[in-house]
Amino acid sequence: MGQYVVRRVIQIVPLVLGITIITFALANLVPGSPISDLEFNPQVRPEDRERIAKALGLDQPLHVRYVQWLSHVARGDLGLSLITYQPVMKTIMEKLPNTLLLTVTALILSLIVAIPVGVYGAVRRNSAFDQVTTVGAVAGFAMPTFWLGLMVILILVRMKGAGLPTLPTGGVCELGNCTLLSRVQHLIAPAFVLAFVQTATWTRYIRSQMIEVLRQDYMRTAEAKGLREVVIIFRHGLRNAILPLVTLLALDLPTLFSGSVIVEQIFTWNGLGRLILDSVNKRDYTMVMGVTLFVSVLTVVANLLADIVYGVLDPRIRYD
Amino acid sequence: MAEVRPEGFAERRPAAPATSRVADDLSRVGRTKPRSNAQQAWARFRRNRLAMASLVVVFLVFAFGFGAPLISRYVTHVGYDKQVLLDKFKKPGEDGYILGTDNLGRDVLTRLAYGARMSMMVAILAVASALLFGGTLGSLAGYYGRWIDSVIMRFVDIMLSIPALFLLIFINTLFTVGATALAFVIASVSWMGLARLIRGEIMSIKRRDYVEAARVLGAADSRIIIRHILPNVTPIVIVWATLALPAFILVEAALSFLGLGVQVPVPSLGNMLSDAVTYISHSWTLIFIPGFVIYITVLAINLFGNGLRDALDPRLGEN
Numbered sequence: 183m184g185q186y187v188v189r190r191v192i193q194i195v196p197l198v199l200g201i202t203i204i205t206f207a208l209a210n211l212v213p214g215s216p217i218s219d220l221e222f223n224p225q226v227r228p229e230d231r232e233r234i235a236k237a238l239g240l241d242q243p244l245h246v247r248y249v250q251w252l253s254h255v256a257r258g259d260l261g262l263s264l265i266t267y268q269p270v271m272k273t274i275m276e277k278l279p280n281t282l283l284l285t286v287t288a289l290i291l292s293l294i295v296a297i298p299v300g301v302y303g304a305v306r307r308n309s310a311f312d313q314v315t316t317v318g319a320v321a322g323f324a325m326p327t328f329w330l331g332l333m334v335i336l337i338l339v340r341m342k343g344a345g346l347p348t349l350p351t352g353g354v355c356e357l358g359n360c361t362l363l364s365r366v367q368h369l370i371a372p373a374f375v376l377a378f379v380q381t382a383t384w385t386r387y388i389r390s391q392m393i394e395v396l397r398q399d400y401m402r403t404a405e406a407k408g409l410r411e412v413v414i415i416f417r418h419g420l421r422n423a424i425l426p427l428v429t430l431l432a433l434d435l436p437t438l439f440s441g442s443v444i445v446e447q448i449f450t451w452n453g454l455g456r457l458i459l460d461s462v463n464k465r466d467y468t469m470v471m472g473v474t475l476f477v478s479v480l481t482v483v484a485n486l487l488a489d490i491v492y493g494v495l496d497p498r499i500r501y502d
Numbered sequence: 503m504a505e506v507r508p509e510g511f512a513e514r515r516p517a518a519p520a521t522s523r524v525a526d527d528l529s530r531v532g533r534t535k536p537r538s539n540a541q542q543a544w545a546r547f548r549r550n551r552l553a554m555a556s557l558v559v560v561f562l563v564f565a566f567g568f569g570a571p572l573i574s575r576y577v578t579h580v581g582y583d584k585q586v587l588l589d590k591f592k593k594p595g596e597d598g599y600i601l602g603t604d605n606l607g608r609d610v611l612t613r614l615a616y617g618a619r620m621s622m623m624v625a626i627l628a629v630a631s632a633l634l635f636g637g638t639l640g641s642l643a644g645y646y647g648r649w650i651d652s653v654i655m656r657f658v659d660i661m662l663s664i665p666a667l668f669l670l671i672f673i674n675t676l677f678t679v680g681a682t683a684l685a686f687v688i689a690s691v692s693w694m695g696l697a698r699l700i701r702g703e704i705m706s707i708k709r710r711d712y713v714e715a716a717r718v719l720g721a722a723d724s725r726i727i728i729r730h731i732l733p734n735v736t737p738i739v740i741v742w743a744t745l746a747l748p749a750f751i752l753v754e755a756a757l758s759f760l761g762l763g764v765q766v767p768v769p770s771l772g773n774m775l776s777d778a779v780t781y782i783s784h785s786w787t788l789i790f791i792p793g794f795v796i797y798i799t800v801l802a803i804n805l806f807g808n809g810l811r812d813a814l815d816p817r818l819g820e821n
Binding site for chain 1: 656657660661662663664665666667668669671673674675676748752755756759760761762772775778779782783786789790793794796797800801804805808
């Protein structure tokens with residue numbers, strides 16, 4: 183096990199290096215450089231321009247700049263924002279808790295719905311309930327997140343107009359009155375929207391996984407022992423069906439972050455997604471580069487952890 | 503893996519000679535019309551009512567989008583960028599505007615048709631490019647194995663760890679993209695799944711006897727790949743492409759919605775939505791209609807794709 187962990191950690195090194203190369207290459211593919219508009223400025227002498235270029239390290243060849251940049255990234259320094267001059271890492275760390283709050287809440291919500299629905303659909307296969315939820319899952323899967331978000335806002339605004347009780351449709355919590363209640367109220371609508379599409383995917387997945395498990399010999403053994411159905415399904419069935427979920431959750435992390443970009447934009451949720459979109463509009467590409475790199479590395483690390491956790495949870499997995 | 507024969511294989515079976523002693527038995531074979539794989543798949547598909555219904559919807563949506571110029575000329579009589587500022591925010595049906603007008607007095611139905619066409623063209627081009635990238639890299643990796651495989655698959659791993667939407671946003675920050683470039687950008691972050699799929703399939707096919715036989719006969723690599731391997735990979739590629747299409751329509755719509763895709767005044771379903779957000783309190787139809795068209799299109803193509811998957815290879819099943 184220990185050896186396996188070490189080997190997996192070594193394996194992610196080239197992966198992370200590859201990610202840094204792609205992000206760095208993309209950022210440097212952009213035409214022009216930070217000093218290219220000085221070229222046509224009559225008040226700047228050519229020798230001054232060269233001096234500035236030298237000070238910024240722009241006179242160095244690309245691979246030298248990459249190594250320098252990488253050594254800073256390795257120390258957690260993603261550079262400064264081109265707009266606010268704040269360290270990129272600090273800004274990311276400020277926004278990350280909000281994004282995690284939203285995505286984790288949505289994930290829990292969708293699993294709370296998906297697990298019972300998927301299990302029941304698998305156990306009572308081809309029943310009316312199963313058929314309805316299977317069609318519902320396909321219908322939910324096709325739902326565009328941004329449209330659902332807008333329709334939810336529309337309904338909430340109408341409800342407010344009609345004097346009905348409603349929920350806030352924007353922000354993380356009420357300004358100047360950031361109580362726990364206010365936070366929860368602000369969380370409900372965006373978390374629901376983000377959870378909606380995921381619920382469809384998870385339901386389908388848990389259903390097919392559960393059907394697979396129900397066919398296994400140990401299920402028949404449990405039944406033959408005369409155990410109660412609830413015990414068979416939950417202790418013997420679900421526990422096995424849900425194991426691969428660990429890996430899948432980690433693999434799904436990029437989708438989760440991508441989904442939160444759209445939801446954060448619609449509900450003006452102050453997280454990483456809004457940060458990257460704001461930075462795009464301001465052409466703050468050190469920030470965009472930083473956020474992309476950060477989220478990608480987070481994904482790689484999450485996958486590594488999932489693999490290790492999976493090994494701990496499932497004793498059938500052997501690492502040689 | 504059931505043997506998936508290239509089309510037309512069955513027809514080349516020699517007919518039983520009429521004079522032979524076993525002619526009576528074989529005559530049944532002669533009378534049963536040989537059916538190609540495509541015909542069998544179509545027969546299976548036709549039995550699936552949900553899939554047939556979705557095929558009709560897919561056809562209607564395509565006709566709507568690609569008939570946009572006809573709709574503009576014969577139904578609404580306006581172009582997609584014709585602004586009539588006196589007729590802002592007309593409700594559907596009001597003053598002859600079938601689906602109403604937007605904040606600049608532009609006809610929604612006309613824009614919707616052109617928008618659907620734009621979304622579908624971007625998605626189709628993106629699928630085609632993704633097939634080209636993913637197909638080529640997956641085939642190379644699967645067929646040649648060794649270091650080529652390792653290099654390509656490590657690249658796939660790297661690309662898969664960067665969340666696609668972040669990569670798309672990143673690329674679109676650096677370059678202003680038009681519709682064609684947008685399709686390439688979408689394809690460039692979405693070919694990895696296909697590459698993995700094709701690689702796995704080819705690795706299993708290339709060890710089959712008929713491939714060995716072709717090699718023994720001295721066939722060149724290119725001939726083996728094109729004549730013997732690719733026809734067997736075709737069904738999974740078709741299914742992948744059909745299911746990628748709605749996914750790319752959603753990506754295009756999301757990007758255009760975020761202001762990073764197709765740029766106004768050219769309508770796309772996504773940017774119509776993002777225009778409508780500003781006027782959310784004026785008109786709910788402006789938000790409902792484009793989103794509904796996206797939803798129906800994506801849902802119908804998904805159902806069609808699921809039906810197609812079941813018809814082409816019933817054993818592929820849920821996942």
